[in-house]
Amino acid sequence: MPESAVAPLACNGRLKPGLRGLFAGLSGKLLLLTVIFIMLAEVLIFVPSISTMRLRWLQDRLNTAAAAGIVIDGLQASDLPRGLQDDTLVATGTRAIVLRKDGTSRLLAATDMPNAVDGQYNLAETTSWGSMCDALGTLLFGGNRIIRVYGPIGDSSMTIELVMSDASLRRAMLTYSGNMLAVSVLISLITATLIFFAINRLLIRPIRRLTLSMQDFSEQPEDPARIMVAEPGRDELALAGLHLAAMQSHLQHTLKQQKNLADLGLAVSKINHDMRNILASAQLMSDRLVDVDDPMVKRFAPKLLRTIDRAVGYTSEVLAYGQAAEAAPRRKPVSLAALVQEVRELLAIEAETGIEFVELVSAELVVDADGEQLFRIVHNLCRNAHQALLAPRPAESSDPRRITVSAQRIGSVVSIDIDDTGPGMPAKARENLFSAFKGSARSGGTGLGLVIARELVLAHGGTIALAEKPGPGTLFRIEIPDRPVSLQDYRARA
Numbered sequence: 001m002p003e004s005a006v007a008p009l010a011c012n013g014r015l016k017p018g019l020r021g022l023f024a025g026l027s028g029k030l031l032l033l034t035v036i037f038i039m040l041a042e043v044l045i046f047v048p049s050i051s052t053m054r055l056r057w058l059q060d061r062l063n064t065a066a067a068a069g070i071v072i073d074g075l076q077a078s079d080l081p082r083g084l085q086d087d088t089l090v091a092t093g094t095r096a097i098v099l100r101k102d103g104t105s106r107l108l109a110a111t112d113m114p115n116a117v118d119g120q121y122n123l124a125e126t127t128s129w130g131s132m133c134d135a136l137g138t139l140l141f142g143g144n145r146i147i148r149v150y151g152p153i154g155d156s157s158m159t160i161e162l163v164m165s166d167a168s169l170r171r172a173m174l175t176y177s178g179n180m181l182a183v184s185v186l187i188s189l190i191t192a193t194l195i196f197f198a199i200n201r202l203l204i205r206p207i208r209r210l211t212l213s214m215q216d217f218s219e220q221p222e223d224p225a226r227i228m229v230a231e232p233g234r235d236e237l238a239l240a241g242l243h244l245a246a247m248q249s250h251l252q253h254t255l256k257q258q259k260n261l262a263d264l265g266l267a268v269s270k271i272n273h274d275m276r277n278i279l280a281s282a283q284l285m286s287d288r289l290v291d292v293d294d295p296m297v298k299r300f301a302p303k304l305l306r307t308i309d310r311a312v313g314y315t316s317e318v319l320a321y322g323q324a325a326e327a328a329p330r331r332k333p334v335s336l337a338a339l340v341q342e343v344r345e346l347l348a349i350e351a352e353t354g355i356e357f358v359e360l361v362s363a364e365l366v367v368d369a370d371g372e373q374l375f376r377i378v379h380n381l382c383r384n385a386h387q388a389l390l391a392p393r394p395a396e397s398s399d400p401r402r403i404t405v406s407a408q409r410i411g412s413v414v415s416i417d418i419d420d421t422g423p424g425m426p427a428k429a430r431e432n433l434f435s436a437f438k439g440s441a442r443s444g445g446t447g448l449g450l451v452i453a454r455e456l457v458l459a460h461g462g463t464i465a466l467a468e469k470p471g472p473g474t475l476f477r478i479e480i481p482d483r484p485v486s487l488q489d490y491r492a493r494a
């Protein structure tokens with residue numbers, strides 16, 4: 001697929017160029033999410049680092065004041081001149097400096113001493129959690145507060161204490177936060193861009209290729225040029241591409257096969273249609289043969305007639321199957337015994353074959369079905385049984401050759417068994433049971449009889465199945481339920 005064909009995906013699934021698609025697509029969402037996640041991570045880093053920065057800032061002030069305090073203390077002068085005090089306070093950024101030593105406190109320098117302080121911090125005893133809370137407190141509420149900060153001077157027993165406004169501390173913290181924010185934004189943008197390109201290259205482009213190929217293929221599935229050319233690789237998307245390409249080829253093959261079958265079906269239907277007309281003429285002509293006195297003709301005429309009849313029936317069945325669907329059954333009460341009798345006559349089992357046709361159907365048994373369709377069902381199954389029994393069998397076999405049709409009504413369902421003592425269903429027929437054109441294991445068979453029977457049974461809301469039986473042979477069981485009676489009809493009849 002040409003690379004130029006790759007364009008951003010829009011919400012409706014079609015490909016449209018333009019920026020609008022960027023945030024509707026995966027790439028835009030990923031870009032946005034990456035920036036958000038990195039900023040979140042930066043916030044988590046920010047709190048501990050601003051707290052460390054604050055502690056360090058205060059410690060620097062304490063250290064400066066401590067250095068000055070030790071020097072002033074060494075001068076032993078009772079009070080420092082005012083000018084020197086002010087210089088010291090400005091240099092340390094404080095309002096008062098107190099030195100504690102050997103249990104006594106000495107106020108080294110002081111100006112504008114406030115009456116009370118807003119917060120006290122011992123730098124020697126800070127916990128991480130406490131200092132994080134203090135830092136956030138200063139950032140959010142500080143700027144106008146007076147604080148007292150104290151801590152030991154180096155390893156000595158002396159303590160230095162400062163009283164100061166937190167305005168400059170807060171200013172320093174705000175500058176630090178601003179710098180940190182700028183660095184975070186820069187880092188997140190650089191990382192997001194790198195991740196964006198990496199993901200785009202590794203995920204989005206292959207996914208787009210898959211999507212495009214699916215669209216392309218679905219527009220014209222019979223065009224071999226539209227089958228995806230899978231890219232080499234071992235990752236999940238490369239495998240998905242391989243599977244998609246395989247699926248597309250398989251689908252194309254199946255479609256081609258289906259089309260060939262449909263064409264073939266149409267051709268067969270056309271030939272069949274005309275053949276049926278020719279056979280109908282042959283049927284008319286052969287009817288006259290019955291009147292010829294020649295004994296040879298007399299012997300063969302009925303067989304010829306039956307053969308032609310079957311050929312006509314067969315062509316009609318193929319035509320009926322070629323239609324989209326069978327007509328819906330027109331159901332009414334049908335006497336099954338009479339129907340089976342008709343089937344028997346049509347089968348015209350010859351005495352010399354030794355095949356018995358046993359009817360175990362009560363004369364009173366009535367089926368709620370379409371008589372014509374039920375006839376076709378029973379006829380197809382009996383014809384199969386007859387054909388199976390006609391097949392040559394081992395000379396030593398002395399089993400009777402018998403077709404038994406039995407039926408019974410259980411509640412609102414009539415169950416019909418068509419049983420024969422033939423060789424049983426061949427494996428090929430069993431495997432393709434009820435599959436059109438596939439199930440025939442008989443020379444000259446089309447493999448439609450069982451399919452048609454099943455379709456007609458299903459149209460009656462019934463079931464047809466090959467049943468297990470102890471001896472040799474085949475047993476088909478059909479169950480046809482009565483139509484449900486509507487309350488209105490019942491009342492009308494009552």
Ligand SMILES: Nc1ncnc2c1ncn2[C@@H]1O[C@H](COP(=O)(O)OP(=O)(O)OP(=O)(O)O)[C@@H](O)[C@H]1O
Nearest residue numbers: 384388424429440441442445446447448449450474
């Ligand atoms: N009673 C049976 N005993 C043994 N084999 C059977 C029996 N009924 C069906 N078969 C097997 O099942 C296959 C499929 O039957 P089906 O009636 O669908 O097709 P067919 O008889 O071959 O052709 P047609 O469309 O002319 O009926 C048969 O070819 C036959 O081999």
Ligand SMILES: [Mg+2]
Nearest residue numbers: 380384449450
């Ligand atoms: Mg058949």
